[in-house]
Amino acid sequence: MRALRILGVILIVVMLAACLILFGLRYLYTSTSDQKAIAAAMATPAPSPTPDTTPAPTAAPTPEVTAEPTATPEPSPTPEPTPDPDSPEGRALALGLPKPPEIDIDSWEFTLVNGDNSIGTYVPEQLAYLDQTAAQTDIQYNNNGYRCPVDARIAQALLDFALGCKEAGLPVFLSSGYRSYNEQAQNFIRVCQNNGVSDGKDANGHYITMPAGNSEHQLALCCDITDIYRPVKNKEIENTATYQWLREHCAEYGFIHRFPEGKEDITGVMYEPFHFRYVGVEAAAYMEENDLCLEEFLALYRDVEGYTPQTPAV
Numbered sequence: 001m002r003a004l005r006i007l008g009v010i011l012i013v014v015m016l017a018a019c020l021i022l023f024g025l026r027y028l029y030t031s032t033s034d035q036k037a038i039a040a041a042m043a044t045p046a047p048s049p050t051p052d053t054t055p056a057p058t059a060a061p062t063p064e065v066t067a068e069p070t071a072t073p074e075p076s077p078t079p080e081p082t083p084d085p086d087s088p089e090g091r092a093l094a095l096g097l098p099k100p101p102e103i104d105i106d107s108w109e110f111t112l113v114n115g116d117n118s119i120g121t122y123v124p125e126q127l128a129y130l131d132q133t134a135a136q137t138d139i140q141y142n143n144n145g146y147r148c149p150v151d152a153r154i155a156q157a158l159l160d161f162a163l164g165c166k167e168a169g170l171p172v173f174l175s176s177g178y179r180s181y182n183e184q185a186q187n188f189i190r191v192c193q194n195n196g197v198s199d200g201k202d203a204n205g206h207y208i209t210m211p212a213g214n215s216e217h218q219l220a221l222c223c224d225i226t227d228i229y230r231p232v233k234n235k236e237i238e239n240t241a242t243y244q245w246l247r248e249h250c251a252e253y254g255f256i257h258r259f260p261e262g263k264e265d266i267t268g269v270m271y272e273p274f275h276f277r278y279v280g281v282e283a284a285a286y287m288e289e290n291d292l293c294l295e296e297f298l299a300l301y302r303d304v305e306g307y308t309p310q311t312p313a314v
């Protein structure tokens, strides 16, 4: 019995020891696993924050390659059609002049009056009156004192011309504009007497004064312009600063120097540095550029009584 008891104790002890060993082993295993798990966890890199996705810069649009302008091939020069020899262009060409402006030659600005072309007892439709010294800048339509009358259609251009001269610091005097048929008749007699002639012409056959009906003053599209009032108007006026200015700028205002030196045989009138005639800016510019007097200019457009253009010798 005693042996059995001892055996039982030994068994219990052995069982207890076995239990202890098993427990210990289990503890050891668990602990190692945890450590491994922790180590594994530590080793996993923390997920880095997702970077903001910056949109990839859009490539700047490449400018469309503009094709180099292809040089327009020079059109092969088409031979200029020869203008009708009786057209203004054809007449100008025959005289070695550039193409004249396209104007209505029958318009009032181009009315011709000279020794060969009378306007009879013509009276302008409406007159306008300008202060003779251009001190007043208004245009009146009724005669009021000593004012210069001209055709109303040129009044503004004449006033601008006179004021341009004044603004240049020069004195200006509108000496004579419109003269009626009767006034011109009296004027003719007086000037003839003063010069000891009866036909109004000087020794060279050029008019000093025009008979009534043949004066541009009766047409009222002109004005004798000087620096100051002068009882006698002559060639000396060309020495004044006022004349120099007027001569240089007249075309800008549509006026021409009507009776230039060297053209007396064409105009039929002696050189008058003071007499300016309105023809409009376009015609005045062409005449100025090509050194033409009114008769020469009109002859490009139509036949002119008393004047035959001289074709230059080839």
Ligand SMILES: [Zn+2]
Binding pocket: 176, 217, 222, 223, 224, 272, 274, 275, 276
């Ligand atoms: Zn005059």
